[in-house]
Amino acid sequence: MPRPLIPPIVTEQPALTELRYEVRAFLAEQIRAGAFVPHVDTWLTRWDRDFTRELGRRGWLGMVVPSEYGGQGRSYLERFVVTEELLVVGAPVAAHWIAERQIGPSLLRYGTEEQKQAFLPGISRGEIVFGIGMSEPDSGSDLASVRTRAERVDGGWRLTGTKVWTSGAHEADGFFALARSAPLDPAHRHDGLSQFIVDLHAPEIEIRPIISMGGDHHFNEVHLGGVVIPDARVLGQIGDGWSQVTSELGFERSGPERFLSTFQLLAAAASAMNEGSLPLDAGLGRHVARVAALHHMSFAISSALEERAESDAGGSGAAAAAGDVDVDTAAAAVKVLGTTEEGDITDYVDTLTASGWPRGDELFSLLEAAILQRPGFTLRGGTNEILRGVIARGLGLR
Amino acid sequence: MADAPLTSHPVADPDLVDVLAGLFDDYRQRRPGPSVHLAFDADLWGRLDDLGLTRLSASEASGGSGAGWLEAAALLGIAAGAAAAVPIAEHDVLAAWLLESAGLPNDGRLRTVCRPDPSGVAINVTWASEATSIVALWEDRDQWRVSDVATERAEITAGRNLAGEPCDTVTFDLADLESGVVVDHTIGEQFHLRGALARSAQVVGGMDRVLEIVVAHVTERTQFGRPIGRFQAVAHLVADIAMEAALARSATDAAVARAASSDWSDPGMLFAVGVAKSCVGHAASVVVRGAHQVLGAIGTTLEHDLHLLTKPILCRRSEFGSVHEWDETLAELASSAGHDRLWPLVLTGRAAPAPASRGPG
Ligand SMILES: Cc1cc2nc3c(=O)[nH]c(=O)nc-3n(C[C@H](O)[C@H](O)[C@H](O)COP(=O)(O)OP(=O)(O)OC[C@H]3O[C@@H](n4cnc5c(N)ncnc54)[C@H](O)[C@@H]3O)c2cc1C
Numbered sequence: 001m002p003r004p005l006i007p008p009i010v011t012e013q014p015a016l017t018e019l020r021y022e023v024r025a026f027l028a029e030q031i032r033a034g035a036f037v038p039h040v041d042t043w044l045t046r047w048d049r050d051f052t053r054e055l056g057r058r059g060w061l062g063m064v065v066p067s068e069y070g071g072q073g074r075s076y077l078e079r080f081v082v083t084e085e086l087l088v089v090g091a092p093v094a095a096h097w098i099a100e101r102q103i104g105p106s107l108l109r110y111g112t113e114e115q116k117q118a119f120l121p122g123i124s125r126g127e128i129v130f131g132i133g134m135s136e137p138d139s140g141s142d143l144a145s146v147r148t149r150a151e152r153v154d155g156g157w158r159l160t161g162t163k164v165w166t167s168g169a170h171e172a173d174g175f176f177a178l179a180r181s182a183p184l185d186p187a188h189r190h191d192g193l194s195q196f197i198v199d200l201h202a203p204e205i206e207i208r209p210i211i212s213m214g215g216d217h218h219f220n221e222v223h224l225g226g227v228v229i230p231d232a233r234v235l236g237q238i239g240d241g242w243s244q245v246t247s248e249l250g251f252e253r254s255g256p257e258r259f260l261s262t263f264q265l266l267a268a269a270a271s272a273m274n275e276g277s278l279p280l281d282a283g284l285g286r287h288v289a290r291v292a293a294l295h296h297m298s299f300a301i302s303s304a305l306e307e308r309a310e311s312d313a314g315g316s317g318a319a320a321a322a323g324d325v326d327v328d329t330a331a332a333a334v335k336v337l338g339t340t341e342e343g344d345i346t347d348y349v350d351t352l353t354a355s356g357w358p359r360g361d362e363l364f365s366l367l368e369a370a371i372l373q374r375p376g377f378t379l380r381g382g383t384n385e386i387l388r389g390v391i392a393r394g395l396g397l398r
Numbered sequence: 399m400a401d402a403p404l405t406s407h408p409v410a411d412p413d414l415v416d417v418l419a420g421l422f423d424d425y426r427q428r429r430p431g432p433s434v435h436l437a438f439d440a441d442l443w444g445r446l447d448d449l450g451l452t453r454l455s456a457s458e459a460s461g462g463s464g465a466g467w468l469e470a471a472a473l474l475g476i477a478a479g480a481a482a483a484v485p486i487a488e489h490d491v492l493a494a495w496l497l498e499s500a501g502l503p504n505d506g507r508l509r510t511v512c513r514p515d516p517s518g519v520a521i522n523v524t525w526a527s528e529a530t531s532i533v534a535l536w537e538d539r540d541q542w543r544v545s546d547v548a549t550e551r552a553e554i555t556a557g558r559n560l561a562g563e564p565c566d567t568v569t570f571d572l573a574d575l576e577s578g579v580v581v582d583h584t585i586g587e588q589f590h591l592r593g594a595l596a597r598s599a600q601v602v603g604g605m606d607r608v609l610e611i612v613v614a615h616v617t618e619r620t621q622f623g624r625p626i627g628r629f630q631a632v633a634h635l636v637a638d639i640a641m642e643a644a645l646a647r648s649a650t651d652a653a654v655a656r657a658a659s660s661d662w663s664d665p666g667m668l669f670a671v672g673v674a675k676s677c678v679g680h681a682a683s684v685v686v687r688g689a690h691q692v693l694g695a696i697g698t699t700l701e702h703d704l705h706l707l708t709k710p711i712l713c714r715r716s717e718f719g720s721v722h723e724w725d726e727t728l729a730e731l732a733s734s735a736g737h738d739r740l741w742p743l744v745l746t747g748r749a750a751p752a753p754a755s756r757g758p759g
């Protein structure tokens with residue numbers, strides 16, 4: 001038999017369900033109190049540092065960060081259910097999303113002791129906000145072609161170049177920049193890349209807004225004008241940037257934000273059908289079914305990643321249940337299916353609604369926002385075309 | 399790390415799965431060449447019977463092996479992947495279960511199962527012409543009755559389904575149905591759910607094998623001087639097949655796990671089975687279309703194995719409720735859940751919180 005694409009499903013036990021109830025009760029209370037208005041794609045577009053800090057106070061940030069670094073020392077599975085509950089109600093989670101999802105785990109894996117002490121407690125309290133500095137004007141899908149240069153100087157590295165599409169850079173304290181620290185060797189394109197922890201408040205950094213088609217400002221162009229990064233802010237090993245960046249893709253691509261970005265719109269459509277303002281239609285069932293199945297897939301991968309993390313940490317025989325599934329290929333599959341589904345939900349509701357829909361209405365404003373955000377779903381974090389290639393490779397096609 | 403377990407891993411007994419995989423791999427090598435009509439494979443049935451696999455899920459008290467739904471689903475999927483012409487779903491998963499629910503004896507001889515209409519006629523009864531006896535579930539005014547009717551007492555008009563399986567019309571003597579044992583009123587819905595999930599398990603087993611055939615083909619078949627799988631358009635079709643099959647499997651496995659852990663008593667079963675049936679049904683479109691596209695002309699021939707899988711996949715996705723009917727059922731559940739209870743519905747299959755008196759669940 002071929003090896004399965006997705007790890008075997010796992011079943012949530014009461015300890016996790018209790019955690020869900022706790023988070024759910026808090027969120028219901030916040031919505032009642034008007035602390036936020038549920039929306040779509042909030043993990044990219046809705047910043048609320050107070051809300052983020054409140055999550056930190058409640059122990060729902062830095063969940064996988066060990067307690068000696070100010071985190072909660074809990075598992076990826078617990079983190080998973082907390083993030084699901086936050087996403088389905090469309091809570092304003094953008095301020096901490098990137099730090100919480102990938103910066104923290106990267107620091108844990110590659111950071112020095114000093115770096116962990118410097119950043120992880122602040123991330124876990126929701127006080128330090130991070131972005132991702134990978135894409136450049138001439139380097140999108142072909143990330144290894146980045147041109148930002150890192151030149152050796154006394155005690156550090158001088159970074160020169162331009163990063164683009166940097167979500168939240170104008171609000172962030174820092175980002176991880178991927179830069180070329182050795183000249184390109186066409187035979188080994190992935191060599192010579194390094195990651196740097198960049199303080200975005202440094203004077204040599206210029207952040208210019210890029211306005212999205214709906215008029216919002218969430219991403220930016222970040223110009224690195226020769227900022228010197230001290231050796232103590234090199235992440236991991238010089239020259240290992242590529243493998244460091246790609247090793248976290250499993251977390252970045254398989255999480256619930258890859259299929260729940262438009263859940264609020266789906267929920268609004270369900271209630272509109274219940275009230276009769278939209279026709280009851282079988283398509284709703286089809287989309288709900290896909291979301292449910294995606295939850296199972298994504299959760300299974302989270303469980304496999306947890307096992308991988310445990311076995312990395314020296315646990316015994318932990319990887320057994322995940323079998324020999326390649327988690328990164330599985331994560332790519334969740335991202336393609338999930339982000340397509342988020343967009344299909346949008347398009348589905350759009351095809352059901354007539355143009356006379358009242359503008360101030362909740363469903364209408366969710367729909368309009370979803371239509372505007374939709375193109376990004378299947379681009380960000382690796383486009384679906386690139387990811388299909390990853391899956392094909394995982395299947396042995398090349 | 400928390401002390402209480404966070405998850406459980408519902409997997410079928412791996413030793414059994416190994417045995418099944420070996421057995422059906424072997425069958426695949428030796429089975430008769432493809433034909434339009436599938437004949438019941440008495441030799442295979444005999445081998446399965448010797449191993450206790452024709453009564454895998456029936457309780458030990460009734461002469462079965464007492465295995466759960468995890469194992470039953472594994473058997474259904476692996477057998478479907480080998481295009482085995484044997485009625486495991488009908489004989490064991492449905493007929494044996496109905497007999498047991500009715501407290502009727504089961505001598506283990508080949509049975510199929512059906513739900514005749516009020517006039518005693520059942521259509522699309524797979525394998526009726528091969529069975530020695532037919533277990534009928536009949537709605538007699540407001541109660542359900544189960545009868546075990548010897549095939550010679552019924553009139554059988556032979557037919558075939560798209561898969562080429564015997565798929566017959568059975569006309570019963572009403573007296574045989576009226577004398578059936580009255581069973582619990584939930585059995586009608588249970589039958590529909592079990593049938594739908596059994597079909598889903600078969601379809602995902604078939605899709606796994608389709609993917610295998612597709613991957614082998616695109617790495618072996620060469621055009622323009624290279625394996626066709628190197629062409630991005632082809633690679634993307636294959637990735638789509640793999641992803642849809644995986645989604646359908648996750649949905650089906652989740653429903654099977656829920657059935658196994660609650661012995662079908664979980665109130666979320668209707669939703670869970672619906673999710674499986676919907677995802678499987680829509681995946682079938684992508685998988686079948688993509689596989690035939692990638693295989694080219696050879697895949698459209700009788701000689702090639704592909705149709706032994708694609709035809710049953712399409713046939714089975716429409717049994718025990720069409721894809722559309724299941725989508726409608728889910729739409730009703732979702733719309734009555736409404737805005738705030740949609741997510742609990744997705745997670746648990748129930749929109750309403752569990753009543754305290756019913757205990758945990
Ligand atoms: C909402 C949003 C937020 C983002 N946030 C960040 C961020 O915070 N930090 C960051 O670094 N980046 C961010 N990005 C950038 C994102 O990572 C890139 O958009 C993505 O990698 C694609 O690059 P590109 O846009 O340059 O498109 P291109 O790479 O130019 O691709 C254009 C089209 O060509 C296709 N294509 C390209 N190469 C191939 C190939 N080999 N085979 C088949 N098709 C191909 C692509 O699939 C796509 O359809 C964000 C993007 C979006 C939309």
